[in-house]
Amino acid sequence: MSLMDTLKAKLGPAKEKMSDLAHQHGDKIEHGLERAAKTVDQKTKGKYSSKIETGTGKAKNALGRISHRDDGTTPPAS
Numbered sequence: 001m002s003l004m005d006t007l008k009a010k011l012g013p014a015k016e017k018m019s020d021l022a023h024q025h026g027d028k029i030e031h032g033l034e035r036a037a038k039t040v041d042q043k044t045k046g047k048y049s050s051k052i053e054t055g056t057g058k059a060k061n062a063l064g065r066i067s068h069r070d071d072g073t074t075p076p077a078s
Contacts, residue, residue: 022067033059 001009022029037056041049 019066022063026063026067029063030060033063 033056037052041052044052
C-alpha cells in the first residue's frame with residue numbers, strides 16, 4: 001500500500017464525519033457565514049462588498065459539495 005493510499009484510508013472516516021456534520025448543520029453553518037460576511041462588510045464600510053460576497057458564495061458552494069457527497073442529490077444553488 002502506498003503512502004497516499006494509507007493516508008486516504010486514515011482520513012476517510014474523518015471526511016465521512018465532516019460530511020455528516022455539514023449535512024446535519026448546513027443551515028446553521030450558512031447562517032454563520034452570512035452573519036460573518038455582514039459583520040466584515042460593515043466593519044470595512046462596504047469597501048470589499050463584492051469580494052466578501054464572492055467568498056461567501058464560494059464557501060456556501062463548498063459546504064453544499066461537502067454535505068451532499070455522492071448520494072445522488074444536487075447541492076442547493078446559492
